[in-house]
Amino acid sequence: MGIMLGVSIIVAVDLANSSAQKAFTLSLNTLTGHASHQLSAGPQGINESLYAQLRQELGLQNTRASVSDQVSVAGHTLTLLGIDAITGNSQRLQGFQMTTDNSSLLDFILSPNTAILSERTARMLKVMPGQSLTLNHRSKLHQIKVVGIFTSDNPAASVGLIFCDMASAQEILGRLGQLDHINLTLTPGQLAVLKTWLTKQDHPQLKLITSQQKNDAIKKMSKAFHTNLTAMSLLAVLVGALLIYNCMTFSVLQRRRTLGILRNLGVSKTEIFSLILFEALCLGVLGTLGGLLLGLLMGQGLLRLVLQTVNDLYFILHVSEYFISSWSLLKGAAVGLLVTVMAASIPAWEATHTQPIGVMQRALLEKSINSNLPKLFLMGLALIGLGLLLAKYPDVTLWQGFFSLSLLVLGFTLCVPQTVLWILSRLLLLTPYLTNMARLILRGITAGISRTGLAMAALALAIAVTIGVGIMVESFRVTVASWLDQTLSGDIYVSTAGRSSRRNNPGLPSSLVADIQQLPGIAAINTSRMLKVETQFGLIRLMAITSAHEPKGFNIKHSVTDFRRQFKQGKGILISEPMAYHQKIQLNDSIKIQTPSGEKPFIVLGIFYDYTSSLGLMAMHRNLYEQNWPDTQISVLSIYRQHDTEQATLLKAIRELASHHPMAIVVRSSKEIRQASLIIFDRTFTITQVLRLLAIAVAFMGILSALMALQMERKKEFATLRAIGMTQGELRFMIITQSMLMGLLAGLMAIPLGMLMSNILIEVINVRSFGWSMQQIYPFSVMWQALLISTSAAGLAGIYPAIKSANAVIAPALREE
Amino acid sequence: MQHPLLQIHQLTRHFKMGDRFVAVLNNSHLHVQKGETIALLGRSGCGKSTLLNLLAGIDLPDSGHVFINNENLGQMNEKTRTQFRRRHIGFVHQFFNLIPTLTAAENIALPLELNQQSNSEIKIRVKKMLKEIQLEERADDYPEQLSGGEQQRIALARALIHQPMLVLADEPTGNLDAQTGKQILNLLHTLVKQMNCTLVMVTHSLAVARTADRILTLDSGKVSEQPGDFAW
Numbered sequence A: 001m002g003i004m005l006g007v008s009i010i011v012a013v014d015l016a017n018s019s020a021q022k023a024f025t026l027s028l029n030t031l032t033g034h035a036s037h038q039l040s041a042g043p044q045g046i047n048e049s050l051y052a053q054l055r056q057e058l059g060l061q062n063t064r065a066s067v068s069d070q071v072s073v074a075g076h077t078l079t080l081l082g083i084d085a086i087t088g089n090s091q092r093l094q095g096f097q098m099t100t101d102n103s104s105l106l107d108f109i110l111s112p113n114t115a116i117l118s119e120r121t122a123r124m125l126k127v128m129p130g131q132s133l134t135l136n137h138r139s140k141l142h143q144i145k146v147v148g149i150f151t152s153d154n155p156a157a158s159v160g161l162i163f164c165d166m167a168s169a170q171e172i173l174g175r176l177g178q179l180d181h182i183n184l185t186l187t188p189g190q191l192a193v194l195k196t197w198l199t200k201q202d203h204p205q206l207k208l209i210t211s212q213q214k215n216d217a218i219k220k221m222s223k224a225f226h227t228n229l230t231a232m233s234l235l236a237v238l239v240g241a242l243l244i245y246n247c248m249t250f251s252v253l254q255r256r257r258t259l260g261i262l263r264n265l266g267v268s269k270t271e272i273f274s275l276i277l278f279e280a281l282c283l284g285v286l287g288t289l290g291g292l293l294l295g296l297l298m299g300q301g302l303l304r305l306v307l308q309t310v311n312d313l314y315f316i317l318h319v320s321e322y323f324i325s326s327w328s329l330l331k332g333a334a335v336g337l338l339v340t341v342m343a344a345s346i347p348a349w350e351a352t353h354t355q356p357i358g359v360m361q362r363a364l365l366e367k368s369i370n371s372n373l374p375k376l377f378l379m380g381l382a383l384i385g386l387g388l389l390l391a392k393y394p395d396v397t398l399w400q401g402f403f404s405l406s407l408l409v410l411g412f413t414l415c416v417p418q419t420v421l422w423i424l425s426r427l428l429l430l431t432p433y434l435t436n437m438a439r440l441i442l443r444g445i446t447a448g449i450s451r452t453g454l455a456m457a458a459l460a461l462a463i464a465v466t467i468g469v470g471i472m473v474e475s476f477r478v479t480v481a482s483w484l485d486q487t488l489s490g491d492i493y494v495s496t497a498g499r500s501s502r503r504n505n506p507g508l509p510s511s512l513v514a515d516i517q518q519l520p521g522i523a524a525i526n527t528s529r530m531l532k533v534e535t536q537f538g539l540i541r542l543m544a545i546t547s548a549h550e551p552k553g554f555n556i557k558h559s560v561t562d563f564r565r566q567f568k569q570g571k572g573i574l575i576s577e578p579m580a581y582h583q584k585i586q587l588n589d590s591i592k593i594q595t596p597s598g599e600k601p602f603i604v605l606g607i608f609y610d611y612t613s614s615l616g617l618m619a620m621h622r623n624l625y626e627q628n629w630p631d632t633q634i635s636v637l638s639i640y641r642q643h644d645t646e647q648a649t650l651l652k653a654i655r656e657l658a659s660h661h662p663m664a665i666v667v668r669s670s671k672e673i674r675q676a677s678l679i680i681f682d683r684t685f686t687i688t689q690v691l692r693l694l695a696i697a698v699a700f701m702g703i704l705s706a707l708m709a710l711q712m713e714r715k716k717e718f719a720t721l722r723a724i725g726m727t728q729g730e731l732r733f734m735i736i737t738q739s740m741l742m743g744l745l746a747g748l749m750a751i752p753l754g755m756l757m758s759n760i761l762i763e764v765i766n767v768r769s770f771g772w773s774m775q776q777i778y779p780f781s782v783m784w785q786a787l788l789i790s791t792s793a794a795g796l797a798g799i800y801p802a803i804k805s806a807n808a809v810i811a812p813a814l815r816e817e
Numbered sequence B: 001m002q003h004p005l006l007q008i009h010q011l012t013r014h015f016k017m018g019d020r021f022v023a024v025l026n027n028s029h030l031h032v033q034k035g036e037t038i039a040l041l042g043r044s045g046c047g048k049s050t051l052l053n054l055l056a057g058i059d060l061p062d063s064g065h066v067f068i069n070n071e072n073l074g075q076m077n078e079k080t081r082t083q084f085r086r087r088h089i090g091f092v093h094q095f096f097n098l099i100p101t102l103t104a105a106e107n108i109a110l111p112l113e114l115n116q117q118s119n120s121e122i123k124i125r126v127k128k129m130l131k132e133i134q135l136e137e138r139a140d141d142y143p144e145q146l147s148g149g150e151q152q153r154i155a156l157a158r159a160l161i162h163q164p165m166l167v168l169a170d171e172p173t174g175n176l177d178a179q180t181g182k183q184i185l186n187l188l189h190t191l192v193k194q195m196n197c198t199l200v201m202v203t204h205s206l207a208v209a210r211t212a213d214r215i216l217t218l219d220s221g222k223v224s225e226q227p228g229d230f231a232w
Helices: A002-032 A049-056 A102-110 A119-125 A166-172 A188-200 A211-254 A256-264 A269-313 A326-353 A359-392 A398-433 A436-447 A449-487 A510-518 A563-568 A577-582 A622-628 A647-658 A670-684 A686-713 A715-724 A728-770 A780-807 A810-814 B048-056 B078-088 B104-114 B119-132 B148-160 B178-194
Strands: A037-040 A063-073 A076-083 A096-098 A114-118 A132-137 A140-152 A161-165 A181-184 A207-210 A492-496 A522-535 A538-545 A556-559 A573-576 A590-595 A598-608 A617-621 A636-641 A665-669 B006-017 B020-032 B037-041 B063-068 B089-092 B166-170 B198-203 B214-219 B222-224
Touching: A002 A269, A002 A326, A002 A686, A049 A063, A049 A181, A063 A166, A076 A119, A076 A166, A102 A114, A102 A140, A114 A119, A119 A140, A140 A166, A161 A166, A188 A207, A207 A211, A211 A269, A211 A326, A211 A686, A256 A269, A269 A326, A269 A686, A359 A398, A359 A449, A359 A728, A398 A436, A398 A449, A398 A728, A436 A449, A436 A728, A436 B104, A449 A670, A449 A686, A449 A728, A449 A780, A492 A647, A492 A670, A510 A522, A510 A636, A510 A647, A522 A622, A538 A622, A563 A573, A563 A598, A573 A577, A577 A598, A598 A617, A617 A622, A636 A647, A647 A665, A665 A670, A686 A715, A686 A728, A686 A780, A715 A728, A715 A780, A715 A810, A715 B078, A715 B104, A728 A780, A728 B078, A810 B048, B006 B048, B020 B048, B020 B063, B020 B214, B020 B222, B037 B048, B048 B063, B048 B089, B048 B166, B048 B198, B078 B089, B089 B148, B104 B119, B104 B148, B119 B148, B148 B166, B148 B178, B166 B178, B178 B198
Parallel strands: A076 A161, A114 A140, A538 A617, A573 A598, B037 B198, B037 B214, B089 B166, B166 B198
Antiparallel strands: A037 A181, A037 A207, A063 A076, A063 A132, A063 A181, A096 A140, A114 A161, A132 A140, A492 A636, A492 A665, A522 A538, A522 A590, A522 A636, A556 A598, A573 A617, A590 A598, B006 B020, B006 B063, B214 B222
16 A cells, blocks of 8 residues: 555656656647748748748748647637648658548638647547537637548547638637748758848748757746656655655564564575565555556646646646556556565565564664764764755756755655654653653654654654645745736726737737726826737737836836836836746847847846736836837726726626627726636646645655554553553553654644755745745644644544554463563 | 353353354353452363453453453443453453563553542552562662563552452462562452452362362363363
8 A cells, every 4th residue: 555655656747747748748749740940020921922931932841830729619719720721741741640531621721710720639529520629719709610531640649629721720829821830840051041041031030940949948938837746756756765665664563573583484584585575575566556546646736736827827738648658667667666665675674674572672673773872863963954954955957856855855854753852852851741651652652763763754754744834835935926016006907808818919009998997086097018029038028107106006126226217217127037037138138139120138227026927027118118019009907997987887887888899808806807817826836735645645654654663563561551440542542642742743844854955946946946935934733733634644644543442352362572 | 149240151252263163151150249369270281360351341352241340241342341351350460461671560550540540549549559569679779670470560560459349360470489479469369358359260170179169160162160180
């Protein structure tokens, strides 16, 4: 059971992580095909005439135009992909076979608003050829007819894709005459010709990059997230190993007497050692097989959470297939078997080096272990010190951050047994005032410190993880909430729908803006234009804001002196903290942004806190924006109401005005936005909560097996107590209380470690991963919840051993030597 | 006539050995008067310890009854039987069975604590008992720090500290050398007499058995007063 659970956690986390990464790669490959290069012109797109020029003037036949965007169909978010079906040998359709007859392909090419789907997508949408689908793109509904179904060599890659001919896709996506980019498969000669041709064109925004560069840039964005998941899977290996160790110890202990008899009969230590290891290997094989199956099931659930987070934080992945990587299974199996054998070797050594003559010898063994505990404690302190030193070292990398966290964890584990002994020895100073029951409870823990110490260390570790992560999440939530309060200074926000789309939105209708301005009860209106621009760091969101807005809504981290005046005068821009961190941008550095008139440098005047994205955000004054972009559109209105105006009345009036416009417009109060943001925030951390629960479950199993081992060793002691007159209820009470005390101690010890962990998570890992800094708070609720979880988990773990011990037959144990 | 302190009536206990049931006690009877010391002799595996466990209420018979001071153990539930045991029975084991995590004094105090005696009362009685067994100076030592003889003296003290009606001793000298065994036996009889307890002692040694008021044998599942063949 222990091995199974340990292996399953390792496999589940690893499979979820590798599946998410593969989904990511497949999503990218499906959209870019196997082209060697990509030609793009930023979010404004490429005029489709350029595509014809490339094919006709330069003779680049291996060229594919691309238009794609997210649409929603029957509650599913899918990617609508426009393909140029007429030119044939489509890269994107390589490996695809139509399951319907050829006339359907003709329909697809000739009839407008037709689509073909992969078999899986059609099954997901429950649609057949000839039926219609209603697509929702930026709240605008479109009807398309499914004319064909295809199968593919790689079915997973095409799940969630709807293929339309180019003209239909352009119409649905509102991109008539425009392409997102052009994918090209170029020979070195063609590349040279194209480069020369491009320099002669009057298209400064045109950019030719290799597909590899494009994919790397996108992958880089979520690298930190996957690194964090990898670290989680390493933690799973550690916790799983601990669980397997406990399980094997228990298994060997159960047969200590038999092993002792075998030794007395002349079986050598080596033979016994090999016997235990062989048995461990057999158990390991069975447990590992079970663990692999369980891991496969658990991984699927975890993947859903991981993809949800990737979709919330980074970009929509149309691939959500669960990929069963043989490497993950192999890794799980190897860890399962190796750790089982290694873990069994410790109790095997113990079994071959101690005489099974009862508790007295056990006490002597414990005594010898006790004498080593101060040394372990000092080693632990040294490791904790080293871990903290490393974490505070400037320019520490993400992996170094994890390494310092591991040192902290390892050091702490070594400190636990001695600390427990110290605390209990202080409590035992009260001996004259304690009952024998209390003494038995306290001394039972100290007497079996080799078992109890390890169990408490495992529990404390799991609880420390929950405290550390709890403090981090809570600190983050408080930071985000206060940031939202500060940023959302307006009362009502009006924006166009679909701002998460990869493409720039058209602005709000000017008539609507004018109508809103005429409404009574409005004190002020700030406007901003949101769009994505191409920079030397890739596609980054830019926010052009009006003077009244600036920079009140920003929470500035660093800035040049007199940045407000300089910002208003259009002398530079502000950038978000994650962007500054990831791209190593400092104040007064310049950022090259692709404008319609070519690439231009913009000076960084300030860095502001921003938690909307870890990918980056830039803000510039509207005047500066309009000097460089011929765009007067408005994406967002932040409306301030007069004090005597009811928010609900104003909200209703604005919604009424918005409803007269055909395009989808979102009107929300700042409170609604705040709530929606926090919902997404909480959803992002669901996976963290699940992993916390898993850690507690593993710790529960750990303490259960340790208690079972302990109860087995104290069988005679319990039988004696029962013979003297301790009732079953009293014995159960004693064991459960002892277990709860262990849980309480583990919980108490976990608090300082959890706080240190949260410090490293907030100051090092979070900053390195996402570039977000946050205020650190130590919520009391996290501490008492941790104590409650730890005590009750241990108490629950104590129930079964308590019942088993209380119901055990007394007589045979009394006569045991 | 005075009621016997201990009575067993048609006591039967079977154990499953492989596919068949073996009767360790078969319709056995026994009467022991208050203050009597009884030695129960028998071959190894004849069921002496089983009988002792049945007398203590640790084990239950398949049929028949055990009466202690006219109270039928079989009619009590597990909790009442345990509480009866803690008040009225003292148990001495061959392998001492001291609690390794408690000191000598704490081990002795255990039955008093289970019987809810006050702290001051416990202190006085434990001190007195330690003096009786001449181990006052070892009061704070743990069992592992004591010799076999010392451990058994502590075990005797623990069995008698609460002045039980009945003391059950399972091979009390079986794990000790002859000299120490003799001392322990003397101490056991002294304490039992002093506290006016009834003693049932299981042994396979005739020499040990002869120290008792009455010797009973257990053979083929029956308890009898026949001396029998002691050449086991």
